[in-house]
Amino acid sequence: MALKKLSVPEEAVIRKDFHDIWDSKMARSTLITVSLMLVIAIPVIFLIIIVNTPANQINGADKLMKMLPPSAQNFNLKQATFYIMTNSLFPMFFLMIPLMSSSVTAACSFVGEREHGTLETLLLTPMKPKQLFGAKVKGCVMLSAVITAISFAAFAIVTSVGDILLHLPFFFSWSWLVLILLFAPAVTVLGVMFMVLASAKSKSYVEAVQTSGYIVIPLILLFLGEFVGLFALNAVVFLIISAVIIVLDVIIGEIAARSFRMEKLLK
Amino acid sequence: MGEPAIHADCLSKTYNGAVTALRGLSFDVVQGEVFGFLGPNGAGKTTTVKLLNGLLKPSSGSCSVMGLSPSIHSSEIHKICGVMTESAKMYGNMTGMENLEFFARMYGVEPGKAKARAESLLKCMDLWDARGRELHAYSTGMAQRLSLARALINDPKVLLLDEPTNGLDPESANAVNSMIASLACKEGVTVFLCTHQLRYAQDICRRYGIIEKGTLLACGDLETLARNAQFCPKAAMRLPDGEQLENFERGNDGWWRADIKEDDDMPRLLKKLVEEGHHVYEARIVRPSIEDIYFRYVQINRGEEWH
Numbered sequence: 366m367a368l369k370k371l372s373v374p375e376e377a378v379i380r381k382d383f384h385d386i387w388d389s390k391m392a393r394s395t396l397i398t399v400s401l402m403l404v405i406a407i408p409v410i411f412l413i414i415i416v417n418t419p420a421n422q423i424n425g426a427d428k429l430m431k432m433l434p435p436s437a438q439n440f441n442l443k444q445a446t447f448y449i450m451t452n453s454l455f456p457m458f459f460l461m462i463p464l465m466s467s468s469v470t471a472a473c474s475f476v477g478e479r480e481h482g483t484l485e486t487l488l489l490t491p492m493k494p495k496q497l498f499g500a501k502v503k504g505c506v507m508l509s510a511v512i513t514a515i516s517f518a519a520f521a522i523v524t525s526v527g528d529i530l531l532h533l534p535f536f537f538s539w540s541w542l543v544l545i546l547l548f549a550p551a552v553t554v555l556g557v558m559f560m561v562l563a564s565a566k567s568k569s570y571v572e573a574v575q576t577s578g579y580i581v582i583p584l585i586l587l588f589l590g591e592f593v594g595l596f597a598l599n600a601v602v603f604l605i606i607s608a609v610i611i612v613l614d615v616i617i618g619e620i621a622a623r624s625f626r627m628e629k630l631l632k
Numbered sequence: 633m634g635e636p637a638i639h640a641d642c643l644s645k646t647y648n649g650a651v652t653a654l655r656g657l658s659f660d661v662v663q664g665e666v667f668g669f670l671g672p673n674g675a676g677k678t679t680t681v682k683l684l685n686g687l688l689k690p691s692s693g694s695c696s697v698m699g700l701s702p703s704i705h706s707s708e709i710h711k712i713c714g715v716m717t718e719s720a721k722m723y724g725n726m727t728g729m730e731n732l733e734f735f736a737r738m739y740g741v742e743p744g745k746a747k748a749r750a751e752s753l754l755k756c757m758d759l760w761d762a763r764g765r766e767l768h769a770y771s772t773g774m775a776q777r778l779s780l781a782r783a784l785i786n787d788p789k790v791l792l793l794d795e796p797t798n799g800l801d802p803e804s805a806n807a808v809n810s811m812i813a814s815l816a817c818k819e820g821v822t823v824f825l826c827t828h829q830l831r832y833a834q835d836i837c838r839r840y841g842i843i844e845k846g847t848l849l850a851c852g853d854l855e856t857l858a859r860n861a862q863f864c865p866k867a868a869m870r871l872p873d874g875e876q877l878e879n880f881e882r883g884n885d886g887w888w889r890a891d892i893k894e895d896d897d898m899p900r901l902l903k904k905l906v907e908e909g910h911h912v913y914e915a916r917i918v919r920p921s922i923e924d925i926y927f928r929y930v931q932i933n934r935g936e937e938w939h
Contacts, residue, residue: 377737381723388725482721486782488687489720490738491711627687627706 371500374492379504386473386508391570395469396512403458404520408450412527415446432594444531451524451536453598456544457588461581462516463549466509467556468577474501475564476573479630488627498625502557502618509553517545539600547607554614556580561621565629636660637790637822638667638684642693645679645846653679654846656693661839666816666823668837670830670926676846677826678717681792684824685715697790711739714788716779716796724768728759728778731767732785739786753781758807772799780808784815791815794826805829809836830923840922842929849929854922861928863920864891867901870914877910889918 371379386392415423420442432449433440440448478484487497524536559580560573567573587606591598638661645654654676661667671677682688684697686706695702697709722731729750736746754760757777767775780796793812797805813836815821827833833840840857842849850857866889869877873886880888892898895917902915920928 373740373742374738377734381726381734385723385725481724482719483723485687485717486720486722486735487738489685489710489715490735491707491740492738493707628689631682631687 371503374490375496375500375503378487378492378497378500379507382470382474382501382504383508385477386470389473389477389570392469392473395574396466399465400462400512400516401519403461404516405523407458408455408520408523408527411450411454412447412523412530415443415450415527416530418443440533444533447527447531448533451527452538452540453588453591455520455524456540456598457584459517459520459544460549460552460584463509463513463553464556464581464584465577466512467505467553468560468580469574470505470508471501471557471560472564472567472570472573472577474505475561476567476570479564480569485631488630494625494627494630495622498561498622502554502561505557505560506550506553509556510550513549513553517549540598540603543600543603543607548603548610551607551610551614552584555610555617558614558617558621562617562624565624635663637663638695638697638824640680640684640693640695643680643683643690643695644692645676645683645688646691652846654683654690657843657846657848658693659841659848659851661822661824663822664816664820665838666812666825666836668833668840668922669824669826669843670828670833670840670922671826671843672828674845675843677843678719678794679846680843681715681717681794681824681826684792685709685713711786712789713792714783714786714790715792716783717792717794718798720779722767722775722778722782725766727764727766728754728770728774729763731778732781735782736785741785749785750781753784756811757781773801773804776800777804777808780811789821791821791823791825793823795828796825797827797829797832805832812836830921830926834922837922842926844930844933847933849933854919854925857922857925857929858920861920861925861932863925863928864893865895865920866890866918867892867898868916868918869905869910869912872911872913875910877905892917 386396423442423446430442430445432453433445437445437448478487488494492500521537528534528536556577560577563573563576567576588598590596596602640657640659643654643657644652646652657676657680669677669680679688683690684695684702686702686709689703698712700709702709723734726734732750732753733743733746736749737743741749751760751763754763757780759774759777759781762770762774767778770778776796776799780793783791783793791812796812797808800808809832812823812825816823816836825833825837834854839851839853841851842857850860852860869880869888870886871877871888877888877890880890882888890901892901898915898917902912905912
């Protein structure tokens with residue numbers, strides 16, 4: 366549906382990029398394996414441990430109870446543990462998916478063209494560099510959005526099962542709403558833009574993906590800060606952070622688009 | 633001379649302000665002609681092509697293709713231009729058919745028409761049987777022909793070809809050359825042909841530019857180039873064994889050769905030889921090939937002596 370609104374060349378570039386990404390064994394396995402790990406395997410393992418571990422054997426029970434918001438003060442230890450996992454730890458895992466998928470798709474799309482010597486051929490078509498840049502960014506964002514949506518659906522099923530087993534209310538909250546509608550899309554665009562800039566310095570797809578590791582660091586620090594009690598993350602904080610990332614997206618996007626010039630690309 | 637399809641005026645290119653690739657090139661290519669741009673590897677041929685199609689910007693000077701400046705109207709130039717360079721590759725993980733369909737769509741051609749155009753070019757390039765094979769399974773020659781097909785996907789008015797017959801076997805090279813000549817002759821396509829394969833160039837080019845180390849040494853048709861390089865035509869005679877000619881040199885092929893100033897000297901010379909009692913079995917005027925002329929210009933440029 367979304368592809369129908371694009372011009373013929375834009376649609377051709379996006380379809381070709383999808384084909385390239387699916388054709389790359391490394392990209393395909395990274396996208397599938399990492400997503401499955403983060404939204405299914407890890408939550409399921411945590412859930413199994415929580416359900417099967419006697420409450421008196423859960424370490425740091427006092428600390429966990431202190432992290433609970435007032436509305437969840439009546440939860441028992443198992444419920445509290447899963448609640449905190451769902452609202453403090455799993456969002457970090459979940460946000461890694463748009464970041465990872467956008468970086469991998471952008472690495473494939475941008476660095477892959479340079480690596481295979483096909484960028485020059487694309488630049489010889491009537492498509493202007495800016496249009497080509499736009500089509501590639503759209504393709505990466507679309508694919509990452511689909512992966513993120515599927516991952517969230519899988520995560521929601523796993524977490525809902527946990528909520529049912531532990532007699533918890535449905536996990537979805539204002540925080541999750543902001544995460545899905547603003548934070549994840551902002552992070553997706555950030556991942557793509559960061560990779561476009563990194564692609565200028567990277568000689569290969571692998572090198573580019575390795576570089577993308579740096580962008581995960583702020584995300585880990587953010588959730589680590591909450592875990593050690595430096596600050597509390599809630600819907601308002603996520604909203605502010607999303608706004609900051611969107612501004613960053615615009616700035617980095619502008620720099621990336623300006624750097625996407627024929628002579629510079631062919632160096 | 634008609635309206636130039638390609639025009640270069642004092643075109644220069646310096647990379648990173650240090651490496652000079654082109655120094656003040658000026659030339660015109662007339663619409664519908666095949667212009668041979670001759671020079672060794674590293675002479676500046678590819679840089680010239682990249683300047684003409686707007687992939688690079690000139691450091692000084694200017695150029696135009698069909699009246700459009702590549703620095704300003706690169707997209708418009710790409711619509712009417714077909715470009716084939718060694719560095720512009722196609723997708724190895726896509727079949728020949730998929731590659732051509734993809735590039736047709738990059739020119740805005742609707743899927744149905746893109747398929748028809750791709751099919752016709754694959755047949756034309758003798759790649760029809762390999763249409764379903766992925767490009768990385770193609771031989772060098774097949775990949776080269778597919779690149780040429782890609783350059784023709786938009787029915788170009790101007791073709792910028794950088795070493796199109798490199799890596800091709802003689803049969804494929806002849807087929808590609810015939811196609812280029814036919815495009816120029818029948819469809820009026822202007823061809824800017826960069827090559828160091830001088831013999832192939834002579835078969836299809838009407839005019840030439842000779843470039844070395846970024847400097848255009850000469851430009852013109854074969855006759856003009858030969859004249860400016862002070863090349864004279866030679867009268868060549870085949871006589872019976874044992875017979876000798878004064879003021880002639882005998883070549884390894886047994887023919888006797890002597891410089892003449894112009895074609896009109898030949899009948900006079902022939903008449904004189906017959907009157908002197910020589911038995912002339914065969915006589916012909918030998919003109920310098922583009923290879924002879926090219927090396928003469930290169931030698932002059934290098935300040936070497938020539939004989």
